[in-house]
Amino acid sequence: MEYSKTMLSSSVKIDGIYTVHYFEYTKDFEYSGEIHDFWEIVYADKKRLYITAGSKEIELEVGQMYIHKPNEFHNLRCDGEHAANSVIISFDCDCRELMPIAGMVITCGSEERRLIGNIIKESLDAFSTPLGIPFTRRMEKSGSGAYGCEQLIRIYIEQLLILLIRGNKSTAPVKKAESGRLLARICEYLEKNIQNRLRFEDIMKQFNLSASVIKKLFREQMDCGAMEYFTRLKIDAAKQMIREGNYNFTEIADILAFSTSQYFTTVFRRIAKMTPTEYSLSVRANLEKSGEDI
Numbered sequence: 013m014e015y016s017k018t019m020l021s022s023s024v025k026i027d028g029i030y031t032v033h034y035f036e037y038t039k040d041f042e043y044s045g046e047i048h049d050f051w052e053i054v055y056a057d058k059k060r061l062y063i064t065a066g067s068k069e070i071e072l073e074v075g076q077m078y079i080h081k082p083n084e085f086h087n088l089r090c091d092g093e094h095a096a097n098s099v100i101i102s103f104d105c106d107c108r109e110l111m112p113i114a115g116m117v118i119t120c121g122s123e124e125r126r127l128i129g130n131i132i133k134e135s136l137d138a139f140s141t142p143l144g145i146p147f148t149r150r151m152e153k154s155g156s157g158a159y160g161c162e163q164l165i166r167i168y169i170e171q172l173l174i175l176l177i178r179g180n181k182s183t184a185p186v187k188k189a190e191s192g193r194l195l196a197r198i199c200e201y202l203e204k205n206i207q208n209r210l211r212f213e214d215i216m217k218q219f220n221l222s223a224s225v226i227k228k229l230f231r232e233q234m235d236c237g238a239m240e241y242f243t244r245l246k247i248d249a250a251k252q253m254i255r256e257g258n259y260n261f262t263e264i265a266d267i268l269a270f271s272t273s274q275y276f277t278t279v280f281r282r283i284a285k286m287t288p289t290e291y292s293l294s295v296r297a298n299l300e301k302s303g304e305d306i
């Protein structure tokens with residue numbers, strides 16, 4: 013008996029990418045705008061953003077995405093009060109099914125956010141070009157990335173687009189995060205207590221869970237421990253405060269419940285790979301060049 017191979021079709025195919033960015037803006041950041049002949053995804057990761065698409069300005073809340081179609085004028089700004097973060101992915105794709113979802117404000121669910129995170133994670137490995145430099149026009153390969161990292165970037169972008177197209181075709185909105193999930197509840201608890209000092213035992217007591225359950229949950233889904241995740245939340249908040257410029261480093265350390273400003277600097281350096289002062293200078297230096305590109 014002979015076997016006959018069934019060829020698999022590709023409904024969405026990414027031919028190449030131009031940029032993958034993870035930006036950390038100052039509160040007064042504003043970009044003059046550009047036009048290019050490829051697709052661009054904008055995702056609001058921390059605080060709201062205002063984008064222009066053609067002649068209209070659109071507000072993106074945290075967790076929302078917008079897809080700019082080729083040759084559409086677009087720009088981006090913060091609200092003047094809060095420092096924001098965004099993910100921007102630009103790529104080539106010959107798929108007419110993308111047209112109906114271009115121009116829509118899409119609220120991303122947990123699966124879409126997971127894919128965006130995976131794209132950033134693999135891009136950090138695949139490229140030597142820093143993801144936070146606004147004027148990047150070419151992503152330089154690192155040559156030392158993990159096996160298959162470039163292919164995974166393509167797969168994750170294709171999977172993300174397929175999910176969005178399916179959501180549009182079913183006339184149902186992209187599903188929102190399941191707030192009842194245990195991990196989401198724990199993360200929400202940690203975020204609400206970002207200005208407090210928490211111990212691992214506090215999480216166990218709050219959710220009546222054993223240490224092994226919590227550790228397994230975070231290792232499998234967040235790729236870090238619960239307290240490490242909590243520390244990263246604090247450093248993310250510190251970065252935002254630095255970009256907003258309303259507090260000095262000592263005040264930030266106090267607001268985020270670090271025992272001393274020196275300890276804050278030590279933890280910041282461990283997580284961010286630079287001191288608070290170096291981070292502040294690097295953000296300003298990068299964004300001063302943003303008139304060239306975004």
